[in-house]
Amino acid sequence: MKQWLFRPHEWMLARRYLRSRRSERFVSLISWSSGIGIAIGVMTLIVVLSVMNGAASEIRDKMLGFSSHIDVQGPGDTLEGWRGWLKTVESLPDVERAAPYVQGQVLASYGARAYGALLKGVDVARSDDIAQHIIRGRFVNSEGSPFQVVMGKTLVRKLGLELGDQVRLMSPSGGISPSGAAPRMRGFTLVGVFDSGFHEYDVGVILTPIPAIQRLNRMGDAVTGLELFLHDRELASQVAGQVKSALPSGAWVIDWQQRNRAFFNALKTERVAMGVILSLIIMVAVFNMVASLVMVVMERRKEIAILKTIGASRLSVMRIVMLMGTMLSGIGTLVGAILGLLLAWKLDVLLAWIETITGVQFMSGEVYFIDHIPSKIDPMSVSVIVIISLIMGVLATLYPAWRAASVPPAEALRYE
Structure with missing residues (x-):
């Protein structure tokens, strides 16, 4: 050597x-x-x-700033008995918090301008992390009329909105009229503007309290699903398996890694x-x-x-x-x-x-x-x-x- x-x-x-x-x-x-x-x-x-x-x-x-670590939905389009499911998932040790949500596609219009967006109903008391992204105005609250929204800065600019303006949201989940199926439309007050730092959210997401979208779509007490936020998001796939085992067999569970795998x-x-x-x-x-x-x-x-x-x-x-x-x-x-x-x-x-x-x-x-x-x-x-x-x-x-x-x-x- x-x-x-x-x-x-x-x-x-x-x-x-x-x-x-x-x-x-x-x-x-x-x-x-x-x-x-x-x-x-x-x-x-x-x-x-x-x-x-x-x-x-x-x-x-940025994606996880406005998105959950684990998404739980029922066997159908809506989840009726979600309160029991919420207690079950909140009891898991790796879950920091959980919240119900309702979402659906809408057409937002103001004057002669109209853009498609995702209208998401959130639990106001469980959405402090989203409220931190507000740059103008305030976050939605449970006081007064529930028909209030916060929108991304890019979408606000494209529609030409100012705080306090009424933006009309049209949902395709319509009812039956004498002339056939008709979409539902409702005016919402813009109370705040958020900046997520992620263009896809700033241009395509509108947030409102859950009761507003439930009343718009006449869903009763049903929600779309539950959002789970973990202490360690890297454990999402393991916790998703635990959630699926704890919930009834009809539960559909997907974590953020699966959702964005491609x-x-x-x-x-x-x-x-x-x-x-x-x-x-x-x-x-x-x-x-x-x-x-x-x-x-x-x-x-x-x-x-x-x-x-x-x-x-x-x-x-x-x-x-x-x-x-x-x-x-x-x-x-x-x-x-x-x-x-x-x-x-x-x-x-x-x-x-x-x-x-x-x-x-x-x-x-x-x-x-x-x-x-x-x-x-x-x-x-x-x-x-x-x-x-x-x-x-x-x-x-x-x-x-x-x-x-x-x-x-x-x-x-x-x-x-």
Whole structure:
């Protein structure tokens, strides 16, 4: 094992061979350019994966800000005996709170403008988390008429509403008239505007007290289902199984991971694909380093031959070349990791400054799910990137090291 340890003179020679003489500056430039390429690849990988991790986390937080961790519904379209079910699920230790809800599609109109939206009836006493997103006005309450709504800022802007305006909501759950089925329509007072940070909610969700939508659709005391919020949302799939076992056989239970499985699987696949594609930057730099080290070996044939004639072993020569490549890849990886972490750490500030200077918005909430570019550094991903980069750098030195060890002294010094 001791014969594989690097000796002081080998470190000295490796450093000296990386420094160029006047006639070898081109070779040295190629060598260091490979290290720069590795640094750029590592930096890009860290930044891109941090942005994708941040986007996935941001979207998940925004989605769950207005959505339950577990959704419970009955065998039919509505749930009649929901109060008993509510007591059952609230008794489970992992459930922080539970609340009934009623929801249905409506057409919201004001003046000549009309947009489709999801009207959701909430239990006012159990919706403090939603009330925290109100930016104008107030949240709905149980005082006075129940026909009051809060709407997302984007939908309010599209309809041209102001606080106190009457918006007409038309529900397709209509009754039977002499002319056939007819939708139900009712005026609601806009009492507040919320900003969820998630465009899909800001443009398509209207909140109202449960009695209002029950009366609009003539549902009596029935609700659509129950919303469960957990102490730890990552345990949603396990708790969903417990909920299903505790409720009657007709209960339909789905957690947030199942509800959004296709979306988050797509994000995961995109993150993996992007990582593989960007890894090609590092691979190109590594191949560049192989070529540059081979050129260094060819330029240093005389020095290598002299080393072998004065007693340097093949293994010692290989270690010198491997040290050269390891230093190049190590410095490139270290610089790339530092720059990548700094850029990912302050990416939102940098992009906000660029948007202010240029007046260009990089992400529009009406096109994407979020209106900014978040960044979340994952220590595990950074560690994997650094380790893989170092391993690739070490492997890239094997062929040039073998070429250096194979230099025949007699032939290299024949005309000297």
